[in-house]
Amino acid sequence: MKNAASFLFALVITATPPIFAQEDNQEGGIQWMTFEEAMEASENEPKKWFIDMYTDWCGWCKRMDATTFQDELIVEAINENYYAVKFDAERKDDITVGDSTYSFVANGRRGYHQLAAQMMNGRLSYPTYVFLNEERQVVTSVPGYKANTDMLPILEFMAQYDPVTNSTDFKTYMLSYESPYATTEEEDEE
Numbered sequence: 001m002k003n004a005a006s007f008l009f010a011l012v013i014t015a016t017p018p019i020f021a022q023e024d025n026q027e028g029g030i031q032w033m034t035f036e037e038a039m040e041a042s043e044n045e046p047k048k049w050f051i052d053m054y055t056d057w058c059g060w061c062k063r064m065d066a067t068t069f070q071d072e073l074i075v076e077a078i079n080e081n082y083y084a085v086k087f088d089a090e091r092k093d094d095i096t097v098g099d100s101t102y103s104f105v106a107n108g109r110r111g112y113h114q115l116a117a118q119m120m121n122g123r124l125s126y127p128t129y130v131f132l133n134e135e136r137q138v139v140t141s142v143p144g145y146k147a148n149t150d151m152l153p154i155l156e157f158m159a160q161y162d163p164v165t166n167s168t169d170f171k172t173y174m175l176s177y178e179s180p181y182a183t184t185e186e187e188d189e190e
Helices: 002-009 035-044 059-066 072-081 114-119 148-160 170-176 184-189
Strands: 013-015 048-054 082-088 095-097 100-102 104-107 110-113 128-132 138-143
Touching: 035 082, 048 059, 048 072, 048 114, 048 148, 072 082, 072 148, 082 114, 100 114, 104 114, 110 114, 138 148, 148 170
Parallel strands: 048 082
Antiparallel strands: 013 095, 048 128, 095 100, 104 110, 128 138
8 A cells, every 4th residue: 555655646646627726825824735736846846745635514624724724833834844735535526646547436425536545545534634755655644633732743743754764753752742832730830
């Protein structure tokens, strides 16, 4: 499966029509890109990717947009370290990557996009955050709503993570992590 994910992002992508244009980029907010824009940008300047897999009906996805993705430290961590992409996991158009075309698959009243399923290793849960390395290979995916205090250490860890040069795992990283958010105990002392 890792080899399948590796080839997936190493090739040029074309999608018709580009439906994930982000009209909601706000000054000072996360600078969301379309998948196509991120592909083009990564050709010129390789950078890690943060992909927010969402659906229109997902309440927790909307909560992430309204809370965690509005947090100043989250915005800064994403904009400084990643190409930020929103990907509708139920988009209907085809996406061609190299010789492979990924399509929408109807499943009951809804369905899923094959590319989203590929990036999430078949675990269709929303929201899910997919991290790609500079070579556009899937490194990991993290499912579920995350409060800002939970998301920031994940973003910071993945920004510096490289299994070749840094063998520290997330659990070990968290032992020495110091959150910039005030804790209840710290607030009580002030």
